[in-house]
Amino acid sequence: MLHATWRGKGKAMRIPEESNPDQRLYRIRHSLAHVMAQAVLEMREGSTLGFGPPIEDGFYYDFILTEPLTETDFPELERRMKRILKKGQRFYHEELPIEDAYARLDEMREPYKREYAEELIEKNGLEALSFYRNGPFLDMCEGPHVETTRDIARDAFKLRSVAGAYWRGDSNNVMMTRIYAWAFADKPALDEAVEAHELAQERDHKKLGRELDLFTFDDAIGRGLPLWMPHGTVIRDELEKLAIELEFKAGYQRVATPHIAKGSLYRQTGHLEHYKEAMYPPMEVVEETPDGSSIRETYMLKPMNCPHHHKIYAARLRSYRELPLRLAEYGQVYRWEASGAVSGLARVRMLSMNDAHIYCTEAQIKDVFREVISEYDEAYRILGLEDYTIRLSRWDPDDPKGREKYVDAPDDWARTEAIIAEVLDDMDVDYEEGPGEAAFYGPKLDVMFRTITGKVEQLSTVQLDFAVPGRIGLKYIGDDGAEHVPYCVHRAPLSTHERFVALLIEHFGGAFPTWLAPVQVRVITVSEHFHDYAQGLVDRMRANFVRAELASESDTVSKKIRDATTRKIPNLLIVGEREATDGTVTLRRYGVKQQATMPFSEFESALAETIRRRSLAFVADPPSR
């Protein structure tokens, strides 16, 4: 059962069609990239080329343009591309020996292609480089391509957006202009993708967050600092309740810690060294002492909870008998995220983390990881989340910035990475490799989710920290009577409230299951005559902590149903003459046309059961009568 979910349906292992060069779609997209580049060079003569690969739903090409292109130029660019397709240009392949290839690239005045060619030759010891020509357009490229541009449907691609992108993905390099396009084998496939994209926009958490009054931002508070509105706070609170229950069962102990700490703490842990740029700047405080001197101190907003938890661990002597020791907190942390990274709830400057730190011995690491993985599995099962992949995030000793990014301890890296890989193999979990994705203090296991708009985001994480406990002087007395340094496992199954709620809003399209829904039941009267009956139902439900409310009464029934539906309220109770007389309610569930009339007590107990079980359905199916 655990495996079935965690194997992620084999997604990580299958090579998708779009990234398999042998597939027709890959050839079409790759060839279209060349066609677009040809058209761009027609419109902006003298522009130079970057890369132009096929991607998941189409392709892009990077350029240094002589004159900017914007989306207003798309119609003309598309026209020119279609004209090229119609010409039936044949793709000719050519292998040029190194010197000829260099001469060709210089003649083409393509300095970036030349730079890449030199790197290819040096790294891979190539003796020749591959070029493709179609019509007047020549590109250094591995292929493969279609036979002629006539093999590409003229109505199955669509220019999508223009964006900036650094050459070779390095922010020290020049910024190029990237043009993205959708491309498919035929028009129906394109239409489907474009339509799916438009539907996805409707589920965007930023849009639904505003429409459903879940959260807001205000310039007077600051960028990336979410204000959770009452309805959004309900969702946070429900998730927090879930986390508390799961953690209680798993033997975690809850703690609470301040939002700030002295700057010196972060110097000691190494966070300042690695993440200074992403921390809010220090607060200087000065205290006058009676003798006229002053005490100066620096405080910082905490960018993570671990040092605080470490200090709880360090508050007294620890024995190996206490390990694993599990400390949990929904801690709020502050990070100075780059201005361009801030986006809705997905990337914020104040994060509420479902954080916990598990202190353990080396021998316990595997069991701790197994335990944490099964906690993740349980949380995802409850929420119905299935579309994710697992990434084993390792350090990258070859990274030129490696020394700045990671603790320099090759043996520790090798040992800890092997432990995690073994756990995954033992549990038969499929995972991707993530070289260079580790934390500075150790390898981690990240759970990657695809958002409704197609972005892949790291959501949950389990991290094995072999470095900071030692730096900060944590220890325990082992069964040998000697002092040892514990390992620390950092974990956050529910991620942060911010990113997790963003995911759930999009996952449920704003129509939350009853247990999570800000308003669980709305009672609608047929006319004001039934106000007292309806109010009685609301009062009774609220007395049982059900989030029930009465609809505004001056509207028509139709209007009230429309309003409640727009607000995506999961359960509507319609009451009129019949119901008031019989002590019944007519239940109308969100998205379900069929209704059922039942005694209120029956509805009430079905509702309570649905909420208690955290069912993904809105309420249990109405009893058949």
Place this chain on the structure above:
RNA sequence: GCCGGAAUAGCUCAGUCGGUAGAGCAACUGAUUCGUAAUCAGUAGGUCGGCGGUUCAAGUCCGCCUUCCGGCACCA
């Protein structure tokens, strides 16, 4: 941070050639008391994101800033 685009009522948006702002929904008031996705009428709501410039005159043109959106880089 970088490249590009955008910002008009709470929301979605219109605003022509530069001549001092408009709709629908929401809100509020009143009437209506209604049986399954918008009852009717009325009222109010704006320093057109901010600052500066050009002009007799700026929502409109120009500059800077802020914020948002699409990407890139970053992401403990």
